[in-house]
Amino acid sequence: MTKSAAPYHHGSLKDALVDEAAAMIAEGGVDGVTMRAIGERLGVSRAAPYRHFPDKTALIVAVAATGFARLSHRLRSVDAEAAGASLGRIRRMGEEYIRFAIENPAHYRVMYGKEALARREQPELRQAGDAIFDHLVDVLRAHQRSGGIKRQDPRVQAYVAWSAAHGLASLLIEEQILADVDVDAVIGQTTNALLNGLRRRARR
Amino acid sequence: MTKSAAPYHHGSLKDALVDEAAAMIAEGGVDGVTMRAIGERLGVSRAAPYRHFPDKTALIVAVAATGFARLSHRLRSVDAEAAGASLGRIRRMGEEYIRFAIENPAHYRVMYGKEALARREQPELRQAGDAIFDHLVDVLRAHQRSGGIKRQDPRVQAYVAWSAAHGLASLLIEEQILADVDVDAVIGQTTNALLNGLRRRARR
DNA sequence: GGGGGCATGTTGACGCGATCAACATGCCCC
DNA sequence: GGGGCATGTTGATCGCGTCAACATGCCCCC
Numbered sequence: 001m002t003k004s005a006a007p008y009h010h011g012s013l014k015d016a017l018v019d020e021a022a023a024m025i026a027e028g029g030v031d032g033v034t035m036r037a038i039g040e041r042l043g044v045s046r047a048a049p050y051r052h053f054p055d056k057t058a059l060i061v062a063v064a065a066t067g068f069a070r071l072s073h074r075l076r077s078v079d080a081e082a083a084g085a086s087l088g089r090i091r092r093m094g095e096e097y098i099r100f101a102i103e104n105p106a107h108y109r110v111m112y113g114k115e116a117l118a119r120r121e122q123p124e125l126r127q128a129g130d131a132i133f134d135h136l137v138d139v140l141r142a143h144q145r146s147g148g149i150k151r152q153d154p155r156v157q158a159y160v161a162w163s164a165a166h167g168l169a170s171l172l173i174e175e176q177i178l179a180d181v182d183v184d185a186v187i188g189q190t191t192n193a194l195l196n197g198l199r200r201r202a203r204r
Numbered sequence: 205m206t207k208s209a210a211p212y213h214h215g216s217l218k219d220a221l222v223d224e225a226a227a228m229i230a231e232g233g234v235d236g237v238t239m240r241a242i243g244e245r246l247g248v249s250r251a252a253p254y255r256h257f258p259d260k261t262a263l264i265v266a267v268a269a270t271g272f273a274r275l276s277h278r279l280r281s282v283d284a285e286a287a288g289a290s291l292g293r294i295r296r297m298g299e300e301y302i303r304f305a306i307e308n309p310a311h312y313r314v315m316y317g318k319e320a321l322a323r324r325e326q327p328e329l330r331q332a333g334d335a336i337f338d339h340l341v342d343v344l345r346a347h348q349r350s351g352g353i354k355r356q357d358p359r360v361q362a363y364v365a366w367s368a369a370h371g372l373a374s375l376l377i378e379e380q381i382l383a384d385v386d387v388d389a390v391i392g393q394t395t396n397a398l399l400n401g402l403r404r405r406a407r408r
Numbered sequence: 409g410g411g412g413g414c415a416t417g418t419t420g421a422c423g424c425g426a427t428c429a430a431c432a433t434g435c436c437c438c
Numbered sequence: 439g440g441g442g443c444a445t446g447t448t449g450a451t452c453g454c455g456t457c458a459a460c461a462t463g464c465c466c467c468c
Contacts, residue, residue: 116378
């Protein structure tokens with residue numbers, strides 16, 4: 001994809017910067033990332049990063065973009081596995097979203113959470129985020145057609161679903177949920193509540 | 205409550221600082237708040253705020269604390285109005301939480317959202333947040349006793365409910381939800397899904 | 409085969425924001 | 439009527455983002 005192994009001076013500083021930035025975000029948030037410190041960690045000078053990113057924001061954007069690529073890939077994978085219009089497909093997408101957040105907290109933070117950049121001003125991220133959202137809307141639309149879920153504005157349904165997943169993901173990675181609580185139960189019940197809300201209610 | 209009207213030099217700089225900080229957070233996030241700028245806006249020098257807050261963090265903490273006080277007050281109010289154990293009581297609390305976030309985005313951001321401080325390290329905020337959460341748990345417990353909702357770990361139920369409300373509040377104040385979507389519908393459906401998830405399912 | 413040129417890095421300098429220290433100014437209390 | 443604390447102010451220091459000028463490899467073209 002990018003440069004391969006050992007080009008010029010450092011090697012592939014650009015990729016290393018993105019990885020290191022993510023690590024530093026996980027440790028101390030975006031403020032914990034300083035051009036000076038990241039340079040030092042990678043054995044280059046403070047201004048070296050500027051040869052690869054116009055400014056610090058661009059570096060953080062790259063981290064977010066990497067995150068969007070990963071999340072998109074994961075969602076499409078589980079979605080492909082569980083093709084068709086079973087409700088399980090939606091459940092798995094929700095779980096995968098939350099799992100992604102837990103496994104990539106730094107990326108999630110700059111994508112959607114605390115530390116998130118003004119997506120509105122970063123066309124690249126905006127597009128990536130929209131693509132994921134649109135995919136969800138498509139999935140919901142498909143389920144509406146096949147009769148599994150209520151017929152109503154699929155975008156509203158998508159926002160409801162996203163809200164639940166995002167809220168839970170945020171609380172989990174910001175460690176707002178106490179350790180002695182059964183996290184899996186919370187995740188399970190959240191997705192259940194969500195599916196119940198979407199499911200076409202059987203006439204009683 | 206605090207100082208009254210016109211004490212020493214400025215008047216009540218302390219309160220003014222908290223208000224102004226909230227306004228500045230709404231405009232440009234916590235990074236948009238600089239001791240210099242806030243001083244200038246209030247007609248004092250850059251170091252004046254230090255006479256009232258040991259550092260910038262303390263000022264932001266004060267904003268968050270104000271927010272917690274307001275939210276707590278609002279929740280207790282609606283809760284009192286709709287006493288008893290009707291499901292409507294839970295719905296109203298959820299709606300009020302979201303409404304608070306929409307009306308006080310700056311406060312919400314530093315309390316729970318993006319820009320949130322490490323609550324873990326601010327005993328004052330930690331306690332305020334816990335109190336609100338515990339109150340929710342109590343309400344859920346009461347509803348369990350009166351049979352309105354499923355009997356299961358009320359803390360898990362509380363986290364599920366909080367996740368949904370927090371997720372929606374976050375997306376709304378971060379303007380992630382497009383303007384042409386029916387926001388009230390999203391709010392309504394979120395709370396509905398939540399209540400359905402909590403409600404004791406009628407045996408069919 | 410050698411020189412020019414671009415890609416990469418490095419160091420020095422500037423400006424901004426947080427914060428501390430030393431100094432100024434009201435007011436209230438004894 | 440003066441001392442002392444509460445409030446403010448100005449000067450100075452330090453870290454950080456960022457730009458400019460300068461250094462260093464390497465690859466490509468003649």
